[in-house]
Amino acid sequence: MNTAGKIGLFSAALATTFTAAYTLGAATEPLTDRTGNAQHASHTETSAAPTTGDLPGGLQVSQDGYTLDVQTPRLTAGQEAPLRFAIKDDNGKAVTDYTRAHDEELHLIVASRELNTFRHLHPTRAADGTWSTPVNLLAAGDYRVFADFTPAKKDATALTLGTDLAVAGAYQPRALPAQQTTSEVDGYTVSLDGNLAAGKMSNLTLNVTKYGKPVTDLEPYLGAYGHLVALRAGDLAYLHVHPEGEPGDGATKPGPAVSFMATAPTNGTYRLFLDFKHQGTVRTAAFTVPTSATAGQDNGTHTDHSQGH
Incomplete structure (x- = not known):
């Protein structure tokens, strides 16, 4: 075969290779980022890609x-x-x-x-x-x-x-607070009963005492006797946590127990923040808890360390 013929066959093979590579690359385009990073590049989402509602x-x-x-x-x-x-x-x-x-x-x-x-x-x-x-x-x-x-x-x-x-400012790295299910703030002790379970609803009850005595006159705050926020350590995924009952419904008592229903999306460690109001002041109790295999498993109780709120 002459030189021109060889060059022609090589060019055709090369074009075929690039076409196949492009087709394969399009078929294996990465799925939507599931790590929680904001996506800036626009793309056409297919039915196989996860939706933002999954996050x-x-x-x-x-x-x-x-x-x-x-x-x-x-x-x-x-x-x-x-x-x-x-x-x-x-x-x-x-x-x-x-x-x-x-x-x-x-x-x-x-x-x-x-x-x-x-x-x-x-x-x-x-x-x-x-x-x-x-x-x-x-x-x-x-x-x-x-x-x-x-x-x-x-x-x-x-x-x-x-x-x-x-x-x-002057940055000083700090570690995630140690796991604990008891938190102390301004003379109040708040204890957490119940376990956060991955993928299913579980009940979390927080009991408020002051100098060892149950607090039975909590004041409404944001339409409830407490407001709970849960954040996942690592990426800070935000969980919607719903209070059980409401002030004035004839059944919900103003303490010492405040109950919530929560679902963790995945296994991991979570930081819980309870805002509660008593004697005109809102205070925040914080907890670090892992998810448990079952809603009834005991996480253990640890002494709380000083928190920055």
Whole structure:
């Protein structure tokens, strides 16, 4: 075969190889990221790809046509400053109409990555849809901001969007607090009964005492005698935890026990934060707990260490 013929056959084979490689690459395109990182590259989702609805709350900055737009991406440790943000729709317009839940239009949670610091805030919304609240975070490092809300739109569901927040200053790494099911704050002791189970609903009951005596006159806070937030260590997946009963229903007592129903999406370690109100002051009790194989398995009780709230 002459040289020209050989070159022609080689070119044809090479073209066939590239065509096959392109076809194989298209067929094996990676599925949607399941690690909780926000996705910026647009792509056509196939029926085989997982949907965003499979992800726990707080792992995405955008979902169902809404985006959490934090306009204060950086704060300085130990300095109080306003944290500003907006919830924007697909057209980039700030949302101004919400359905109230637990006495508020929107709940804002700020937590440090290692889950030592926790803030449950209720910002003020301006007429243009911009939210703001003063915040003072004492420790430098990486934080996560969660906005928990329900748009006032037909068939809209509750959403929890999350994004990162940097706090500048002298950074001192801190470990996740040790596992414990007892927490002490301002003379109050809160004990956790029940176990967090992966993939199924379980009951968590928190009992509040003060200097060893049961607290039987808890005050309503956010439409209940307590508000519980659960965050998964590692990626800070946000769990919706629902209180059992409500003040004034004729059955729910104002302490010492406050009960919740919760489902952990996966096995792992979780940080639980209970806000409760007594004598006009809201306090936060914190717990570090692993998921258990069964809802009835004992996690053990450990002495609580000092927490930053």
